[in-house]
Structure formats: structure tokens, C-alpha cells
Amino acid sequence: MIALLDPQDRNAFPDIAQALREPNGLLAVGGDLTPARLQNAYRRGIFPWFNPGDPILWWSPDPRTILFPKQLRISRSLAKRLRRQPFVVTLDRAFPCVIRGCAAPREPHGGTWLIPEMIAAYEALHARGLAHSVEVWQGQDLVGGLYGVAIGRAFFGESMFSRVTDASKVALVHLCQQLESWNFGLVDCQMRTDHLMRMGAVEMPRADFIGLLDRFCPLPGRDFNWDDGVVQVPDRPALPNPTPARAEAP
16 A cells, blocks of 8 residues: 555655555655655655656655765766866756756657646755755856755755756766765665766665665755855856757756
């Protein structure tokens, strides 16, 4: 049985040990996407994901894919691109643009899981200093980026996108470098992808992942000034151009 969340009790989540094995990690249905519920969910290793028109579904897969910032693996070709510095990278300068870039269909007539309700929920978290973005620019055009949620010194990656080759990888590299400088313990990548594994992500039992959250989430992390974490800053950051994005998982 899948638990039905009480819409009035935003602290109520079932024990993650009750999550299904198939589909992997499905734990609960219902509730809402208020900042309080989302913060509580991430702290417990739970995240929302659902298709348009479906009820809100909550997940906690096992095993869990994570990336330790210090263990980020940069390929030779990506290192070469980084040395050429074709991009400008900023933090928290264009969160609404980034999340809409992630929401853009991967194909001209494709769909998206980032429906307006989800976008509004993460923008509310951003306004509270909990959700953050990395922006990658070419000139005045936003060509890639990622966003996620930070609780204590754990970062929960949600989605990334590219409009030019390697832009999302550049965003991830700079995110990990910044998080390492702030002594963050991990980036939660949720589910395995070949792209993430090549960049150094690892899978671990969900119980071990929760142990890491218990270690890193209580640490002070709200005082970091994400706006100051800037590699270079365009003079006047512009809205992204209309070129369709290739949305990717974190």
C-alpha cells in the first residue's frame, strides 16, 4: 500500500523503508508542495516527481546516487573546454530562467515534468534561501545551468539543461568546486545515469545515504552568500534565448 499524505500535516511522511522496490522508491502520494513540506521531505531523503495531471508522488529510491564534491571526475575534453573559458558562470543570478530552461521540452513537441506548480514551489524555496541555481552564459545568452536545494551542507540536485555542448557539465563542475570550498558533504543525484557515473557519482544503499544526511544537514549552511559565489559576471544578464533546451537529470 502507498501512503496517502495528510494535506494538513506537512511533517508527516511514512518510514522510507516502506518505499516500493518497483517502481523503485515510490513512497507516498498526495500532500502539497509547500516550502515546509518540501524542506521536510528533502531532509528525510524524499523528493517529489510526477507527470502532469497525476497526483503528487514522493520517492526515496534504493540505492541512491550521490556525488562527493571532492571526487568529481573531469574528462580530458571537459578540462580542455574549461581551460579555454568560453563561458561565464554565476550563482543565483537567474533562478527563474534556469528552472524554466530545465522545464523546456527535450524535443520540439515533447512534454515536461516541471509543470507550473513545481516551478512555483521551487521559486518559493529560492525566495527562502533554500533553492539555488548555477547559470552558464555565453555572452548575454543563458546556455546552460542547474538548480537544486541546499539543507545544511547537503545539496540536492534537481535538474540541469544545456543549449550548447558541455554547458550543464560546466555548471556541475563549478557547483562542486563551490560546495567543496564551503565544506559541503555531498550532492544528491537521486537516480543513476551514465553521464553522472562518468563524472564520479557513486551508488550507495539508501540507509547509508540517510546516515550522511543526518551528518551534514544539521550543519550550519544558511549563511553562505550564493550571490558572491561568482566565477565571472556578465554586465547585464539577459533572459535566455528561445533555443530549445536539452533538459537533463542532475
